[in-house]
Amino acid sequence: MYFAAALVLTACGGESDEAARAPCPVVVDTGALVTAGPTDLGYTTTLTRARAVLHDVQLARGGESHTRNLLKIMGLGVAYAHPGHLAGGDVLGELPGRFVVDLAVDGSLLGEATVVLSEFDSLGFGFGQGTEADGLAADDPLVGHTLELAGAASRDGRTVTFHAVIDQDLDRVVVGIPFQTRIDTAGTRVGFGLLGEGLFDGVDFFALAGDADDVALDAAAIAVLRRSLQSHEHFAARTRPPEN
Amino acid sequence: MRARCVALALLFSACVAHAEGEDPGAQVTVLGQRPRDAASEVRLDAAVLAASPARSVDDLLRQIPGVLVVQHGAEGKGIELFVRGFDALHGQDVEVLLGDVPLNEPSNVHAHGYLDLAFVIPELVVGIDATKGVARLDQGDFATAASLGLRLGVPADERGPRVTVEAGTTARLRALAVHAPADRPEGDVLGVELMRDAGFGQHRASQRVSVLGQWGLGRVAGARLEGLAALYGGWFDLPGALRLEDLDRYPVGGSYNTETGGASHRALAALTARVRAGATRLKATAFAQARSLRLDENFTGDLAYPEQGDRHLQEHFAWSGGLRVHGSQPLGAQVSLRAFADAHAHRVDQEIDRLDRDGQPWNRARDLQSTRLASALGLGLVYAPWEAVELFAGARGDVVREAGADQGAPRVFAGTTGQLSPRAGLTVTPWASMKIQAAYGRGIRSPEASAFSEGDVPPTAVDHGELGVRFAAGGLDAGAAVFAIALDDERLFDHAAGISLGQGASRRRGLEVDADYRPHPAVLLGGSFTWTDARFTTLDQPVPGVPTWIATARAAYAPARGPGASLTGLQIGERPLAHGARAGPATVLSGRLGYRWALCALDLEVENLLDARWREGEFDFASHWDPRAPRSALPVIHVFPGPPRQARLGFTTWF
Numbered sequence: 069m070y071f072a073a074a075l076v077l078t079a080c081g082g083e084s085d086e087a088a089r090a091p092c093p094v095v096v097d098t099g100a101l102v103t104a105g106p107t108d109l110g111y112t113t114t115l116t117r118a119r120a121v122l123h124d125v126q127l128a129r130g131g132e133s134h135t136r137n138l139l140k141i142m143g144l145g146v147a148y149a150h151p152g153h154l155a156g157g158d159v160l161g162e163l164p165g166r167f168v169v170d171l172a173v174d175g176s177l178l179g180e181a182t183v184v185l186s187e188f189d190s191l192g193f194g195f196g197q198g199t200e201a202d203g204l205a206a207d208d209p210l211v212g213h214t215l216e217l218a219g220a221a222s223r224d225g226r227t228v229t230f231h232a233v234i235d236q237d238l239d240r241v242v243v244g245i246p247f248q249t250r251i252d253t254a255g256t257r258v259g260f261g262l263l264g265e266g267l268f269d270g271v272d273f274f275a276l277a278g279d280a281d282d283v284a285l286d287a288a289a290i291a292v293l294r295r296s297l298q299s300h301e302h303f304a305a306r307t308r309p310p311e312n
Numbered sequence: 313m314r315a316r317c318v319a320l321a322l323l324f325s326a327c328v329a330h331a332e333g334e335d336p337g338a339q340v341t342v343l344g345q346r347p348r349d350a351a352s353e354v355r356l357d358a359a360v361l362a363a364s365p366a367r368s369v370d371d372l373l374r375q376i377p378g379v380l381v382v383q384h385g386a387e388g389k390g391i392e393l394f395v396r397g398f399d400a401l402h403g404q405d406v407e408v409l410l411g412d413v414p415l416n417e418p419s420n421v422h423a424h425g426y427l428d429l430a431f432v433i434p435e436l437v438v439g440i441d442a443t444k445g446v447a448r449l450d451q452g453d454f455a456t457a458a459s460l461g462l463r464l465g466v467p468a469d470e471r472g473p474r475v476t477v478e479a480g481t482t483a484r485l486r487a488l489a490v491h492a493p494a495d496r497p498e499g500d501v502l503g504v505e506l507m508r509d510a511g512f513g514q515h516r517a518s519q520r521v522s523v524l525g526q527w528g529l530g531r532v533a534g535a536r537l538e539g540l541a542a543l544y545g546g547w548f549d550l551p552g553a554l555r556l557e558d559l560d561r562y563p564v565g566g567s568y569n570t571e572t573g574g575a576s577h578r579a580l581a582a583l584t585a586r587v588r589a590g591a592t593r594l595k596a597t598a599f600a601q602a603r604s605l606r607l608d609e610n611f612t613g614d615l616a617y618p619e620q621g622d623r624h625l626q627e628h629f630a631w632s633g634g635l636r637v638h639g640s641q642p643l644g645a646q647v648s649l650r651a652f653a654d655a656h657a658h659r660v661d662q663e664i665d666r667l668d669r670d671g672q673p674w675n676r677a678r679d680l681q682s683t684r685l686a687s688a689l690g691l692g693l694v695y696a697p698w699e700a701v702e703l704f705a706g707a708r709g710d711v712v713r714e715a716g717a718d719q720g721a722p723r724v725f726a727g728t729t730g731q732l733s734p735r736a737g738l739t740v741t742p743w744a745s746m747k748i749q750a751a752y753g754r755g756i757r758s759p760e761a762s763a764f765s766e767g768d769v770p771p772t773a774v775d776h777g778e779l780g781v782r783f784a785a786g787g788l789d790a791g792a793a794v795f796a797i798a799l800d801d802e803r804l805f806d807h808a809a810g811i812s813l814g815q816g817a818s819r820r821r822g823l824e825v826d827a828d829y830r831p832h833p834a835v836l837l838g839g840s841f842t843w844t845d846a847r848f849t850t851l852d853q854p855v856p857g858v859p860t861w862i863a864t865a866r867a868a869y870a871p872a873r874g875p876g877a878s879l880t881g882l883q884i885g886e887r888p889l890a891h892g893a894r895a896g897p898a899t900v901l902s903g904r905l906g907y908r909w910a911l912c913a914l915d916l917e918v919e920n921l922l923d924a925r926w927r928e929g930e931f932d933f934a935s936h937w938d939p940r941a942p943r944s945a946l947p948v949i950h951v952f953p954g955p956p957r958q959a960r961l962g963f964t965t966w967f
Contacts, residue, residue, distance in 0.1 A: 082886070082896030084556060084930055084949055126945060129891065159934065159945035160891055182946060186891050 090254035092183045094125055094163050096176040097259025100304035108269040110223050117218040117231075118171035118262060119210055121196040127161030127183060127247060127258065128190045160184040161251075161258070168202050168210065171262050172219075181258060187250045191260055191305040192243035195236035209233050215297065221273035228277040232285040234294050242298065247305040260305035267293070267302050349447040349704070349737055350751040351780025352377075352793040352824050356440040358467040359836050360828065363868040364880040365902050365917035365960070367484075367509075369432040373460065375866075376442045377826040377840030380859055380884060382929035384952055386516040387509060388430045388548030389574055389607070390422070392929065396444050396797065397820030397846030398457035399857050403427035405757065407455035410462045411526065411540050412597040412636050413582045414656070416454040418684050419714075421628035421662035422607055424760035425454045429462075431522045431544030431578050433503045435476070435488060438465035444824070445776040445795055446753030449652040449690030449708050449735055450638060453758035456774045464526040464540070465499040466492035469872050472966040480960035483510035499538070500527050511549065512955050513565015515572075518548035535585040540599075542580040549573045550609045553950035555935065564925065564956045568937045571671060572623065574607040591642045600633040608667065613937035615945070620668040624677070627665075632658040646697060650706060652690040659683050660761065664720070682716025682725075682761040692735065704737040710756050710771075714764045727764035729771045731756045745785035751778045759803075772803050780824075790827035797821070802848065816850020834872070839865040854888035857895075857931065861885035871908070878904045887930060893949055895930035900954065912965040919958045928954035 106112050161183035169176050198210035209216045210233075218231040245260065270292045277283035285293070296302050354377060361372050370391050374381050380394040393400040400406040403425035408415045410432060420426030441461040443451065451459050471494040478486040484507070491502040502525035511517050522544045529537040551567030558566070582599035610623040634656025641649045661681045665673035692706020710733065715726040733754040740748045757772035780793025797820040822845060828838035841863045846855035862885065868878035880902050887895035901922055906915035920926075929952035934945045 082898070084896040084927065084951075085894040086556070086949055087889075087891040087893040087932065087947070089946070160947070162945055164942065164944070182944075184891050184946060 088185045089182055090185055090251075090256075091180045092161070092251060092254065092256050092258055094178040094181050094258045094260070095308070096169060096171055096173060096178070097261045097304070097306060097308065098172060098174040099259070099306070100261060100263045100265075106223075107221075107266070107271065109272055111221040111268065111271075111273055112223065113219055113221045113264065113268050115172045115217060115219040115262070115264070117216065119168065119216040120171055121166065121168055121198045121202065121210060121214055122178075123164075123166045123194045123196045125163040125167075125178065125181060125191065125193045125260075126159050126243075127181070127188050128192065128243075129158050129160045129186060129188055160186055160188060166196055166202060168198060168204065174261075183251055183256075183258075185252055188247050190243065190300075191245040191247040191258070191303075192241060192300070193260075194241045195238075197235065197238060217293070221268070221271075223274065226274065228273050228280070229282045230273055230277075230285055231282075232290050232293060234290055234297065236294065236298065240298060242300055242303060244300040245303045245305050246300075249307050251307065257308040258305065259308045260303060263302050263304045267296055269296075348747070348749070348782065350443060350445060350778050350793070351747065351749040351782045351791045352444050352778060352795070352826075353447075354442050354791070354826055356442070358438050358470070359830075359868065359870060360838065360866065361434075361437060361440065362870065363836060363866045363878040363904070365904060365919045366434045367919075367960075369429045369434045369437060369462070372434055372437055372440060373429075374882060375864065375880075376440065376460065377864060378444065378822075378824055378842030378844070378862055379442075379458070380862055382952060384553070384929065385550040385574065385609075386511050386548040387518040388520060388546040388576060389550060390426050390428045393427075393457075394858055396457045396795065397822060397844045397855060397858050399855060400457050401425070403454060405454065405457035407452055407459040408462065409459070410542075411464060411538075411582065412584060412595070412638075413540060413580065413599045413601075414452070414454075414634070414636075417603065417628075417630060417632075418658050418686075418758070419660050419662075419682060419761035420605065420630070421626040421660075421664065421678070421680075422605065426605070428546075428576050428578070428603075428605065430520055430546050430576065431524065431542050431580075432462060433488065433505045433522055433524050435490060436464050436466065436501050436503045436524055437462050438467055438498060439463040445751065445778050445797070446733075446755035446774065447735060447737055447751040447776075447778070448753075449650060449692055449706055450636070450654075451708075451753070451755065452654065452688060453686070453710055453712065453756045453771070456755040456757045456772070456776075463499070464501055464524070465497075466490065466501045467498060468494075471496075471498075474964055474966045476962055476964040478960055478962035480509065481958050482512050484508070484960060486960075486962075497528055501525060502527065511565075512958060513551070513563060513567065513953065515549045515551040515567040515569055516565060518546065520544070520546040522546075529583075532585075534589075535587045538584045538586070540580070540582040540584070542578060544576070544578040546576045547573070548575075550607065552609060552611050553929075553931065553935075553952055555937070556930075556949040556951055558937075559925075559951065559953075565953050568613065569610055569623075572608045572610055574605070574609075576606070577604045578602070591648075592640070594637070594639045596635065596637045598633075598635045601631070603630045603632075604628065608671070611950070612933070612935040615934055615936040615943065617666070618936075618943070620666065620674055623667040623669070623671070625665045625667055625673065626662070628660065628662040630658060630660045632656060643693075646695060648694045650690075650692045650694060650704070652688070652708070654688040655686070657683065657685050660716075676720050678721075679719035680716060680761065682714060684712060684714045684761065686710070686712045686758070690735070700741045702737075702739040702741075704735070704739075706735050708733045708735060710758070712758050712771075714759075714761050716761055716764075718762065718765070721765070723765050725762070725765040725767075727766070727768045729758060729764075729769050731771050731773060733773075745783055747782045749778075749780055749782065752776070772799060772801070774799055787830040788827065789829075790825075792823070792825045794823050795821065815848050818846070818848045818850075818855065820844065820846040820855075822846075834870055834876075836866065836868040836870070836878075838867075839863065853890075856890045857887055857929075859885045859887050868904075873908050873910065876904070876906050876908060889930060889949065890932040891947060893932045893947070895927065895949070898924065898926035898928075898954065900924055900926055911967075912963065915962040915964070917960045917962070919960075920955055921957065923957035924954070925956070926954040927951040 163181035214236040215234040382392040402423035416425040476488040486507040587594040605628040614621040664678035666675040690708035711730040755774035782791040802815040826840035863883040865881040
């Protein structure tokens with residue numbers, strides 16, 4: 069009877085609380101790009117332009133988030149049996165939308181992500197192809213393409229400049245970019261960018277350039293870059309303190 | 313209609329008149345029961361089970377201390393269970409047996425160990441034996457959190473052929489015929505149940521037909537034989553979950569889905585032979601089952617597939633059969649041997665189809681056929697050096713072999729898993745009324761079929777320890793226990809993605825207190841309190857969905873004749889959800905009011921007396937239902953609403 073009395077006297081229910089969320093800017097971080105070492109063929113590369121068409125940046129939690137996100141994007145992660153165990157519950161931060169951004173310009177703002185204040189393991193995004201609806205001029209090299217790279221490659225005292233336009237499939241996503249951190253504060257900036265090391269491995273700039281000082285990368289080199297840029301291994305992410 | 317009312321009135325009058333001249337008095341039959349192996353073991357008898365309203369046997373499980381039952385759909389879909397800090401999903405960590413027939417379904421398309429208990433007619437359950445944790449040799453690969461044994465029968469004062477008709481506020485109509493002759497043992501019973509119910513809220517209708525029986529078949533070659541058989545069909549809506557933010561915009565029990573539903577069928581037969589020669593005992597149960605399950609559900613709207621929607625159809629067909637043998641043999645004045653052996657086979661054939669908005673399949677995600685052969689052998693010694701002390705030590709070995717193919721992946725897989733699991737216990741009886749018990753057991757959680765696509769898979773080992781005390785005297789049966797559970801590497805198989813997800817180490821600890829007091833044969837007072845702290849230690853997160861505490865209370869007055877009443881309460885403490893979300897507490901009171909004559913009874917059941925707007929299940933995941941709302945992959949709380957106030961009036965007549 070004591071228990072029964074206690075039950076009657078107690079309120080019949082309490083409110084539930086959603087996980088705390090906060091806005092966090094997502095910016096380009098060239099920190100990993102500028103520390104790039106020489107390629108396997110001995111070139112030191114510098115990117116002066118790395119314009120990209122991206123969409124839907126997501127921050128995820130989960131020890132095997134790379135696999136889980138990949139499966140989810142493949143459509144296998146729907147909550148077939150136990151909601152809460154399977155559905156997109158491990159995506160804890162997102163910045164939806166399309167972005168044309170230069171990954172060679174540090175601090176470029178993509179937008180303000182909504183982030184569940186918690187632990188994170190990885191970051192991911194999708195590739196798009198530029199259109200005039202993205203604010204691009206009709207003759208912009210990115211129209212109909214995903215990335216536009218330009219830079220310089222140096223070896224043995226010689227430098228050539230290079231440029232390339234790269235396409236990715238519209239359903240191509242990059243997931244599992246390591247982002248093992250905790251976000252507790254609104255305004256914490258999420259920085260991500262290219263990881264320069266190894267990005268141009270296999271590209272022989274001088275052979276492509278011949279005697280010229282500027283080279284448009286050929287199909288084989290572009291294929292190498294296209295594959296490299298599909299991997300999370302060529303991207304890096306970290307938090308940066310809020311801007312004052 | 314009028315003629316029916318008159319006939320009913322005449323029958324009612326006859327019952328009352330008969331009651332005035334006959335009062336056979338209360339009879340109590342107590343079946344022989346094995347001794348408790350852990351202080352937290354509880355035996356819910358017919359009086360306890362009758363104290364609370366029960367639409368199905370799922371509601372009977374709510375009476376077990378420390379168990380949270382969550383229904384994801386309408387009556388008929390398998391429940392989700394939380395116990396001892398485990399989210400046991402649909403049965404992965406809770407073993408349920410009917411008699412000695414295992415009901416967990418390995419590699420069910422919906423969830424490993426899926427429990428579909430709707431075929432068990434609640435009035436035919438005379439008791440539930442609940443062992444939380446792992447203590448006994450016969451606890452198998454679904455018993456990592458608990459084992460629940462459903463005992464069929466009808467107590468002495470309820471025996472006799474009878475018919476019950478029931479009507480409820482959710483347009484519920486139910487008819488039950490029970491054949492339990494008074495001159496037969498308590499366990500002999502046959503029942504037929506027909507039910508249809510519109511369900512509360514939206515899209516929660518259900519129907520079922522169940523035939524269930526257990527009958528003594530006499531003696532053959534010194535063995536006492538008992539048969540068990542069931543035939544069942546159930547059809548039910550599947551409303552899915554509701555986003556917390558939409559609770560105020562939808563009526564109680566609202567649903568985004570309007571066409572999703574399920575069906576379940578079962579045929580079961582079992583034969584048990586008991587042999588007793590002096591102090592030697594042997595019990596063997598052979599069983600065979602055929603099962604089908606069809607679930608058409610959608611929990612996430614069109615989040616994953618904006619064009620077609622995320623609706624999907626799971627179909628499962630399974631055959632299983634096996635043999636379970638329990639034995640005990642004295643080896644001297646102070647030592648006895650306990651033995652258990654189990655061998656069973658399961659064949660599953662299952663498919664998952666993605667459906668478009670019209671319910672037409674557009675993609676097959678799974679097309680799996682698989683066979684599982686599992687065997688177990690347990691041996692242990694009981695040593696009683698003094699009358700007040702009993703030691704038990706033993707071990708159980710499990711081997712599971714799985715082989716199959718998934719044409720949807722496609723992949724062929726085969727693998728083996730197994731484990732040797734020590735079990736031990738100490739019972740000290742300082743006084744006849746008190747037992748102090750310590751128990752240790754290693755449990756095994758076997759992987760489901762698809763997990764063997766990685767080849768041989770190690771099982772999840774669960775180390776479980778408990779220390780407690782039990783007091784039974786003067787009508788009081790009370791126990792208290794503390795428990796601790798450790799898992800080195802808790803692997804959760806994500807059956808949708810087809811991969812094992814490592815959660816790292818985890819631990820559970822807690823305290824359980826339960827008591828039932830019967831100051832008079834017609835009076836029952838009882839309750840329980842369970843506190844649990846469950847964490848994934850590697851991830852430094854609480855186990856989502858596990859209530860911090862659960863309390864139950866019951867008070868019942870149930871004389872053999874005359875008016876009776878009962879009141880039961882359930883209180884669920886806060887539940888941590890994933891990523892820092894939190895489910896609020898809930899309290900639900902229910903009651904019964906009835907009158908029993910000699911040959912008939914009226915019974916009014918009211919569920920959720922205070923009409924609390926409570927949320928039985930809460931989960932954190934992403935969905936997209938409102939086409940005007942932006943698409944977001946961020947998790948939000950989704951709820952399965954608890955039933956609002958519902959009343960049912962039942963009339964029973966004995967012949």
